[in-house]
Amino acid sequence: MAKITDVAARAGVSLSTVSRVMNGNPTVDPVLAERVRAAALELGYTANPLARSLVLGRTQTVAVVIPDLGNPTFQAILRGLSRAAADDGYHVLIADSAEQVDEERVLAVATRRRTDGVILCAPRLDQASLDVLLPELAPVVVVNRAAQDSAPVVAADYRTALGELVEHLYGLGHRRVAYLAGVPRSASNAARLAALADARAAHPDLEIAELPSGVDFDSGAAAADAVCASGATAVLAFNDLVAMGLLSALTDRGIRVPADISVAGFDDIPFARYTSPPLTTAAVPAAELGAQAWAAMHALLTGAESVPFVALRPQTILRGSTAAAP
Amino acid sequence: MAKITDVAARAGVSLSTVSRVMNGNPTVDPVLAERVRAAALELGYTANPLARSLVLGRTQTVAVVIPDLGNPTFQAILRGLSRAAADDGYHVLIADSAEQVDEERVLAVATRRRTDGVILCAPRLDQASLDVLLPELAPVVVVNRAAQDSAPVVAADYRTALGELVEHLYGLGHRRVAYLAGVPRSASNAARLAALADARAAHPDLEIAELPSGVDFDSGAAAADAVCASGATAVLAFNDLVAMGLLSALTDRGIRVPADISVAGFDDIPFARYTSPPLTTAAVPAAELGAQAWAAMHALLTGAESVPFVALRPQTILRGSTAAAP
DNA sequence: CTGTTAGCGCCTTCAT
DNA sequence: ATGAAGGCGCTAACAG
Numbered sequence: 001m002a003k004i005t006d007v008a009a010r011a012g013v014s015l016s017t018v019s020r021v022m023n024g025n026p027t028v029d030p031v032l033a034e035r036v037r038a039a040a041l042e043l044g045y046t047a048n049p050l051a052r053s054l055v056l057g058r059t060q061t062v063a064v065v066i067p068d069l070g071n072p073t074f075q076a077i078l079r080g081l082s083r084a085a086a087d088d089g090y091h092v093l094i095a096d097s098a099e100q101v102d103e104e105r106v107l108a109v110a111t112r113r114r115t116d117g118v119i120l121c122a123p124r125l126d127q128a129s130l131d132v133l134l135p136e137l138a139p140v141v142v143v144n145r146a147a148q149d150s151a152p153v154v155a156a157d158y159r160t161a162l163g164e165l166v167e168h169l170y171g172l173g174h175r176r177v178a179y180l181a182g183v184p185r186s187a188s189n190a191a192r193l194a195a196l197a198d199a200r201a202a203h204p205d206l207e208i209a210e211l212p213s214g215v216d217f218d219s220g221a222a223a224a225d226a227v228c229a230s231g232a233t234a235v236l237a238f239n240d241l242v243a244m245g246l247l248s249a250l251t252d253r254g255i256r257v258p259a260d261i262s263v264a265g266f267d268d269i270p271f272a273r274y275t276s277p278p279l280t281t282a283a284v285p286a287a288e289l290g291a292q293a294w295a296a297m298h299a300l301l302t303g304a305e306s307v308p309f310v311a312l313r314p315q316t317i318l319r320g321s322t323a324a325a326p
Numbered sequence: 327m328a329k330i331t332d333v334a335a336r337a338g339v340s341l342s343t344v345s346r347v348m349n350g351n352p353t354v355d356p357v358l359a360e361r362v363r364a365a366a367l368e369l370g371y372t373a374n375p376l377a378r379s380l381v382l383g384r385t386q387t388v389a390v391v392i393p394d395l396g397n398p399t400f401q402a403i404l405r406g407l408s409r410a411a412a413d414d415g416y417h418v419l420i421a422d423s424a425e426q427v428d429e430e431r432v433l434a435v436a437t438r439r440r441t442d443g444v445i446l447c448a449p450r451l452d453q454a455s456l457d458v459l460l461p462e463l464a465p466v467v468v469v470n471r472a473a474q475d476s477a478p479v480v481a482a483d484y485r486t487a488l489g490e491l492v493e494h495l496y497g498l499g500h501r502r503v504a505y506l507a508g509v510p511r512s513a514s515n516a517a518r519l520a521a522l523a524d525a526r527a528a529h530p531d532l533e534i535a536e537l538p539s540g541v542d543f544d545s546g547a548a549a550a551d552a553v554c555a556s557g558a559t560a561v562l563a564f565n566d567l568v569a570m571g572l573l574s575a576l577t578d579r580g581i582r583v584p585a586d587i588s589v590a591g592f593d594d595i596p597f598a599r600y601t602s603p604p605l606t607t608a609a610v611p612a613a614e615l616g617a618q619a620w621a622a623m624h625a626l627l628t629g630a631e632s633v634p635f636v637a638l639r640p641q642t643i644l645r646g647s648t649a650a651a652p
Numbered sequence: 653c654t655g656t657t658a659g660c661g662c663c664t665t666c667a668t
Numbered sequence: 669a670t671g672a673a674g675g676c677g678c679t680a681a682c683a684g
Contacts, residue, residue, distance in 0.1 A: 003676095003677060003678090004677065004678065005677085013654080013655085014654065014655045014656075015655090015677095015678080015679095016654070016655060016656080016679080016680085017653090017654060017655080019678065019679060019680085020653095020654090020679095023679080027653060027654090028653070028654085029653060029654085032653085032654085046439065047677080047678070047679095048439065048676090048677050048678070049439050049440045050376065050379050050380050050385065050439075050440065050676090050677080050678095051380055051660090051676070051677035051678040051679090052677080052678060052679080053376050053660095053678095054376050054377055054380050054660050054661070054662095054676090054677080054678075055659080055660045055677080055678050055679050055680085056660085056678085056679070057660075059376070059440075061419070061440070069401070069404060069405040069408060069409075070401075070402075070405055075395070075396075075401050076396075078395060078420075079395040079396055079422065082395060082420060082422045083395075083422060083424060086421075086422065086424075091419055091421070091437065091440065092419065092420050093387070093417055093418065093419050093420075094404075094408055094418050094419075094420050095412075095417070096405065096408045096409060096412065098409060098412075111417065113372065113374065113375050113376075114375045114376065114379075114385075114387070114417065217600070244600060248600060271597040271600075274543070274570060274574060274597075274601070275600070276602050329661060329662090330661065330662060330663095331661085339670080339671090340670070340671045340672075341661095341662080341663095341671090342663085342664080342670070342671060342672080343669090343670065343671080345662065345663055345664085346663095346664095346669095346670090349663080353669060353670090354669070354670085355669060355670085358669085358670085373661080373662070373663095374660090374661050374662070376660085376661080376662095377660070377661035377662040377663090377676090378661080378662060378663075379662095379676095380660090380661080380662075380676050380677070380678095381661080381662050381663050381664085381675080381676050382662085382663070382676085383676075
């Protein structure tokens, strides 16, 4: 691999001149510049990014910490982020913590050292740990959870979105609703609970039972009996996977959706529209969330003005899985 | 951020000694070593990975080039790869070429310079370009396509897998089968066509019509009319998304699956089991593919013995979307 | 406008 | 066993 001294020798100039030319510094004699460019081309020279990183103090790379690369929402966030970063000439280092919450912190700090900043998706990390972690990570952008002013936040507005879903069900005449809670300690679950509290306050005749569940298909299926026992006429699932699992288990039991019971999901993952019946859900703009997270990071990196808090409003998508209460 | 000289000063030793201690070099007085460790701990010192990378000539990072982060198969490959690499203490840089085949080459070369190697998923890159690209990328591992000895290959055996699917249909009495071809120029499509040729040779009474299609849900839906017109009693879709689109469109037309027509997919994406009817398909072990790709790269990086070609056999999954010919 | 020089932070011979 | 010194490849003052 050709190095800068090789190019300098070939062009008969000093290495500083080569550096200047390669970096577009205009204070170079056009003739020399051309000679340098020719030499660089012949040698297929490109500056070693590592050496540049060391001297410049920036790597043109950011780290994205994600709890689970198998989760469609994080996949979409990563996709949106990666493409937006690429458009700005940045690279992305991924760190999948594989749901190991205790690893998350170490991972974030480790990746931070080889990058210019980190975008943190850590919904299950407790707030106290997060608060001490963030300053250590700066510049850092937090996705989908609060970060008391120590970092810009880009989040979907789960509270409003779930609120709309509740209103939708209430408008259909449902008065007994079950909520399948996902990870109880996650930030987005807290937002959802707030939405339920809002709804209860607004509608005294509305009963919302909170049933435990997980975050995946099987959890939804496993909750079917509890849902039936609760006497609810409508279910708000933690996410689409849970809703789909529930849908499947209910169907197996001969319970008709939405005739007997309405089911709503959350996220609008790609397959939500293809279930039968298609799933009513709140479309979280995950890829856009990723793009916005990048935008926030880019602003941090370039010292540009930036919004400290970006809230993206999920869109309520009404499909066939919800209907009037029986 | 503390640097090695800070630790040296605090411990009252030279920076070489600190370096030795941090790297576990045993030729250091235990007393000094302990003093160094204490100093490092107090200062929260960790060697700057960038500086190490520059001097050591290795970054502990590999690049993964992927054509589309939105594709479930590549997502799974990335997940398996990322976790396997993390287990060996390596980081992963992702490069999503967003299906821009011409960008793929530049991207691969660019990311290669900041990493120790690249794992290349480039199913649509033409073979000639690939052949000149690979030497430039070494060490490099190629996923899901041939690489004439210039790099280790880790691939799913599409040919055998599709062959099994055909046999399955043939065994069910189907004699007129339609194949919904995906991207004609992709490597895996070539493997699939080879499987069809095998089947035709083995069963003279078997007719297989090749119908053009894309690779996504909508392509499958759009192919419904052509499928009906073809008179086929069974369809092999390029992948599960195409199969699901077809399934949906057929259902809309009142055509029953599998009573009127059988449909088989490919890949076994997470939702294939949840369609109605559930999809018969070939389960490509994508995450395992990623893990194997990492293993191959790790071998390359450590100079270990390695297998030049790993073929992973997809498992045929029989579900409800295929049945006896009407 | 160009070349020389001093680092960026670290590892590693080479002496001692 | 330890320290001094050179260099990884490049950029950015500083002279000239």
